[in-house]
Amino acid sequence: MGSEARIQNILVTGGAGFIGTHTVLQLLKEGFRVTIIDNLDNSVEEAVDRVRDLAGPDLSRNLRFHLGDLRSNDDLERVFSETRFDAVIHFAGLKAVGESVAKPLLYYSNNLIGTLNLYEFMTKYGCKKMVFSSSTTVYGQPEKIPCVEDFELKAMNPYGRTKLFLEEIACDIQKADPEWRIILLRYFNPVGAHESGLIGEDPKGIPNNLMPYIQRVAVGRLPELNVYGIDYPTKDGTAIRDYIHVMDLADGHIAALQKLFLTDDIGCVAYNLGTGRGTSVLEMVSAFEKASGKKIPLKLCPRRPGDATEVYALTEKAEKELGWRAKYGIEEMCRDQWNWASKNPYGYKTQGT
Numbered sequence: 001m002g003s004e005a006r007i008q009n010i011l012v013t014g015g016a017g018f019i020g021t022h023t024v025l026q027l028l029k030e031g032f033r034v035t036i037i038d039n040l041d042n043s044v045e046e047a048v049d050r051v052r053d054l055a056g057p058d059l060s061r062n063l064r065f066h067l068g069d070l071r072s073n074d075d076l077e078r079v080f081s082e083t084r085f086d087a088v089i090h091f092a093g094l095k096a097v098g099e100s101v102a103k104p105l106l107y108y109s110n111n112l113i114g115t116l117n118l119y120e121f122m123t124k125y126g127c128k129k130m131v132f133s134s135s136t137t138v139y140g141q142p143e144k145i146p147c148v149e150d151f152e153l154k155a156m157n158p159y160g161r162t163k164l165f166l167e168e169i170a171c172d173i174q175k176a177d178p179e180w181r182i183i184l185l186r187y188f189n190p191v192g193a194h195e196s197g198l199i200g201e202d203p204k205g206i207p208n209n210l211m212p213y214i215q216r217v218a219v220g221r222l223p224e225l226n227v228y229g230i231d232y233p234t235k236d237g238t239a240i241r242d243y244i245h246v247m248d249l250a251d252g253h254i255a256a257l258q259k260l261f262l263t264d265d266i267g268c269v270a271y272n273l274g275t276g277r278g279t280s281v282l283e284m285v286s287a288f289e290k291a292s293g294k295k296i297p298l299k300l301c302p303r304r305p306g307d308a309t310e311v312y313a314l315t316e317k318a319e320k321e322l323g324w325r326a327k328y329g330i331e332e333m334c335r336d337q338w339n340w341a342s343k344n345p346y347g348y349k350t351q352g353t
Helices: 017-029 045-060 073-080 097-102 104-124 158-176 212-219 245-264 281-292 316-321 330-343
Strands: 008-014 035-039 064-065 087-090 129-135 181-187 189-191 225-228 243-244 268-273 298-301
Touching: 008 017, 017 035, 017 045, 017 245, 035 073, 045 064, 064 073, 073 104, 087 104, 087 245, 097 104, 097 158, 104 158, 129 158, 129 245, 158 181, 158 268, 189 212, 189 245, 212 225, 212 281, 212 330, 225 245, 225 281, 243 245, 243 330, 245 268, 245 316, 268 316, 281 330
Parallel strands: 008 035, 008 087, 035 064, 087 129, 129 181, 181 268, 189 243, 225 298
Antiparallel strands: none
16 A cells, blocks of 8 residues: 555635635645636636746646636536545635625626535535635624624625625535535735735726725826725724735635644634734825835725725634634735736736737
């Protein structure tokens, strides 16, 4: 009998996206074999090529990419029939709050049907371990902070509801069949980029989140940053969020995966991934100006409906049970975001393509 352990195969849905690429890179470095399925709806294959470059020739042999959609049985059959997966990290999904309000059907169809299909194929092929990409939107407008995993959940928009429904579906599936082990990771606000500046966030269209918006102003693609709400009851009047470096987030997925492999009776359990500290919009702008040496012109706008005043995480549960905690502060987040932005002012494309 060979004493060498079999290399574990991980399927990463949405692995060409922002958090997906950074996590795939860390998985390769940890010795996993990785298969990505992504429909490139909000990402590009160039991002996967750059992950291969960063991983180097030896490790990148362990990476496969499939262009495919989770709503397509044919696409899933092709992926699952080819490789026996030990676990799935499920990132794939649409994620813009505003767009979800305008196009709820699109969000329910994509996020719910895609995930239900994925569960069907995982069941069919006997892969019953999942790390699910959830979101702080499941907390809605929290009545108190920091957010704790056992808070009552009440999403306030269709995107958040897809995450909330999928958390409940995951727990129902696990309850019905105790062989399942599912970890739900509730992300706070992912920012930053890999230190190389080769991979980072590249949203299509006008960005929905603060950092890519600041970044576009800094590289001259947008004239100013819209600051929504300067009359919040906070120290400087702007909203407060818990920003987390994407590399910390990627490491959180590795920690969750290890937990799935080592814990028989984990059930279906949720963890916050954040820093546990709140940063205001103006504090983030100031830190980015310092990192980039660029002035960010501001346009002060009224509050957006549905935006919470202050949201940050209690991260004790992840620290205790996953042995994970965020290492990076906002200085490193801004430094790495600017490094990516200055090297790739038009994201993965060159200007005009």
